[in-house]
Amino acid sequence: MFNFSKPLDLPPQLHWKYANEPELLAWTIRARNYNIFVANSMSAFMSLLLLGLSFFLYSAYHDLNEPWRILSCLFFFTFMSFTISCMTHQRMNFAYRFTPSGVEYCEWKDFPKWALTFLKWFSGMTAIIFIYLATIDPTFLIGALIGPGGMGLMYLSMLNSKRFQEMHTQYHHYAFRWEELTQLAIATNREVVDLKYSVTQEGNDFKTNWSLNVFCKRKQKEAVANFIKPYLSPDVPFIKAKVNVPMSTD
Template identity: 65%
Template sequence: MTHQRINCAYRVTKSGLEHCEWKDFPEWALKFLKWLAGVTAVFFVFMATIDPSFLLGALIGPGGVGLTYLSMAYSKSYREMHTQYHHYAFEWKEITQLAVVTNREIVDFQYSIIQKGDEHVTNGGVNVFCKRKQKEKVAEFIRSFLSPNVPFIKTRADVPQY
C-alpha cells in the first residue's frame, strides 16, 4: 500500500532514546472499494438497458470488486501484512552525529551499533519529525544528553531533482 501515514512516537530517557513507528491499515481503501462496487453495479445496470451483453459485465466487474472488498475487510492476515510496527532503542553513546535539517521540519541523528549476534557495525540514521519551528528546541534537548564530542551540524535534506 502506498500513501500510508506513518505514526511516530519518541521517548527520551537518561539512558537513551526510543523510537517507535507504525502504519495502520488504511480504512479509506475499504470505503473506496465498497463505493466503487456500488457505482459500477449501477452503471452496468443502466448500460444493460442499452445492450443486454452488459449484464455479464454487471456481474463480473462489481462482483470482483465486491469480493476484493470482502477479502480485505475480513482477512486478519491481509490486514497484518499491510500494518507495520517497528521499535528502536538507542543508548546515548551509540549516537554519532546530530543534525538539524534546514529545509524540512526534521532533526536527524546518526548512530553506530553492533547488532546482537552480529560481528559487524551497523550505521544508520533516524529522523525525528517535529512541528514547525520546534526543531531547534528538540535538537538542543537531545544535544543536552549527548557527550560534547558528538558533532552537531545543520544540513539540507537531499531533494531529488527530476
C-alpha cells in the same frame, strides 16, 4: 518550550524500554517516512494515466447525453485518483520518548479495515448505478467493468491477500543510549532531526552505523535539536544538512 500535542497511547504490541525512567520529552506524530519526491512523481504519473483512461471512456460514451458522459468520467477519475493517493501518500505513526538514558521511539501502522468496508459498499452501489445506466445505453457496461469491476477485484485481492495486509501492518520499537549517537543534524529539506548512531547489535561482533529520523511538527526541529544537544558527547557534530528519509525496515 514545546507545543507538542499529548502523546497517544501505544498499541498493545509495543512497550517503552525505559518506561521506569522520567520522561524528559515525548510526542506522537503521523509522518511520511519515505522519499516524498518519488511518491509524488508516482502519483503524478498515475494521474496522467487515469486522465487518459477518462478521455477514452468519454470517447466510448459518444452516444450518451453530454452531462452523463462528463459525470461518469469525472466520477471515475476522482475515485481512482483518491484510491491511488491513499497508496502513494500513506503515513506512519511515530511516538518518541526521551529519558536520561537516551532516545527511543515506536512506529506502527495498522491495516485500514475501514478501507475494505468502504470499497465493498462503494463498488456495490456504483455497480448498481452503472447497470441501471446500461439499460439506457449499453456502452455503460464498459464503465461497469472498468469502474465497479476493478474496485471489486481490488477489494477481493485486499481481503484475501495475507501478504498485502502484512505489508500494511507494522509494529517496531527502537531504543538508543545517548553515548551511541554520533551526529546530530537539522534537516534542511524535511521537518526532521537526523541522528546518526553506531551500535553493536545482538549476535554481531561489529558496529552498525545508520541513522534515525526524528519527525517533528512544523518549525519545531531546531527546538528539538537544541534540546538533544546537551545530552550528547561534546565531540558529536551538530550540523545542518539535507538528509535522506529511507523506508523503515524490520
